[in-house]
Amino acid sequence: MSQSQTIDSFSPIPSTADPNSLLSTLFTPLPLSFQLTLRNKFLMAPLTRDRSVPTNVPTDLMVEYYRQRAKGGASLIVSEAVLVSRQGTPWPHAPGIWSEEQVVAWKKITDAVHEEGAIMFAQLTHTGRINHAEAPEQIASGEPIYAPSAIKARSGTGDFKFRFIAGEPGPSIPTEIPDPRQLVQVHKHAALSAKRAGFDGVELHAGGGFLVHQFLDNTANRREDNWGGSVENRARFGLEVLKVLKDVFGPGRVGIKLTPAAGYSDIGMTLEDTIETFSYFVTEADKLELAYMMFLRYDESHDPIIDGKRRATKHDMIENYRSLLKYSNFFVNGGYTPVEAAELISSNKVDGVFFARPWIANPDFPNRIKFGLGMNEIDMKRLYGPKDGRVLGEEELAKGYTDYPLAVLPN
Structure with missing residues (x-):
């Protein structure tokens, strides 16, 4: 089967599998909310790909990338991190959603995603202190690097080195935002833009050591006003952002990504503080009738060693947070296999599982599971876009991005 051919439509149950088999549950619909029902349980997690070349506007190549995966059977696609404002992030070619040009491109x-029968959410992201003052986008913004407190993220924080800046420095010292309500409104503007761009909903990135996570974490948030100190105060920013997102999209169309185990971006509290903080935040956020909350499980590869010790707060997401959700779907992410996902869903431990890496090299990932076929290997050299300041042509950018072959299906 050539890459240009149409992939077969998806039957509710894998044609080559026993209808009662464990994996069959992945091919059944999933109610996301009272407004949205997903055609199957193959959810596509956000994947940073850095193809918005030369700057921050989505391209026609990105149209093809997302179309391929919608056509390949994804039911819900959450976009790569979409920056809510011009920032000096470690991703020099990350897309934004603050300008009209970006809205038109999205x-x-x-x-394209809707034409292929899938639903799409935009992952709204503000990286907070994980920025650099010398990054071109940060310079162009003419603004300070805002964070809850003026606390720099230490080096050794995973992938967050600014490789396109000489010396590959870590993040700069941020400026404490005087009035966090300013950044709440930035998120509202981004949500309004996302709605005009045709997204079915939005996911708030509240993990990864980025802005919302920084407000939650007492090692990054040392404020002494109503936005810091107590659990309730540290949770206020994220909850206020969720409220304005719901105001724009309505109930059942807002999701959130959480990474309580932390570690990445030099963030993480004691186990006691972590469970207390996230239990409160999750309980309050659930009352907003979100479409879902997605929890990233602990992964040692996301747990950097800083000053000689691991940074994360290792604990089980399902055990600690599943029972707190009454109104929102409980989703997980973090290298789960299809069998693991089916087992968790079938046992009602989770409502759904986001897959990430399989989608990178396999736009037809569900078909490969359906027919028991092998997976393409990821071209790691081409995983991200240019990191050294070069401006690549579309043909080179397509390598390791939109050029993965589809599986040859049985007759």
Whole structure:
């Protein structure tokens, strides 16, 4: 089967499998909310790919990338991190959603995804202190690097080195935001833009050591006003952002990504503080009738060694947070296999599982599971876009991005 051919439509149960087999549950619909029902349980997690070249506007190549995966059977696609404002992030070619040009470009992508029968959410992201003052986008913004407190993230924080800046420095010292309500409104503007761009909903990135996570964490948030100190105060920013997102999209169309185990981006509290903080935040966020909460399980590869010791707060997401959700779907992410996902869903331990890496090299990932076929290997050299300041052509950018072959299906 050539890459240009249409992939077969998806039957509710894998044609080559026993209808009662464990994996069959992945091919059944999933109610996301009272407004949205997913055609199957193959959810596509956000995947940073850095293809918005030369700057921060989605391209036609990105249209093809997302179309391929919608056509390949993804039911819910959450976009790569979409920056809510111009920032000096470690990703020099990350897309944004603050300008009209970006809205028009994203509309091409959401139209393509909808044409192939999938639903698409935008992952709204503000990286907070994980920025650098010398990054071109940060310079162009003319603004300070805002964070809850003026606390720099230490080096050794995973992938967050600014490789396109000489010496590959870590993040700069941020400026404490005087009034966090300013950044709440930035998120509201981004949500309004996402709605005009045709997204079915939005996911708030509240993990990864980024802005919302920084407000939650008492090692990054040392404020003494109503936005810091107590659990309730540290949770206020994230909850206020969720409220304005719901105001824009309505109930059942807002999701959130959480990484309580932390570690990445030099963030993480004691186990006692972590469970107390996230239990409160999750309970309050659930009352907003979100479409879902997605929890990233602990992964040693996301747990850097800083000053000679691991940074994360290792604990079990399902055991600690599943029972707190009354109104929102409980989703997980973090290298789960299809069998693991089916087992967790079938046992009602989770409502769904986001897959990430399989989608990178396998736009037809569900078909490969359906027919028991092998997976393409990821071209790691081409995983991200240019990191050294070069401006690549579309043909080179497509390598390791949109050029993975589809499986040859049985007759």
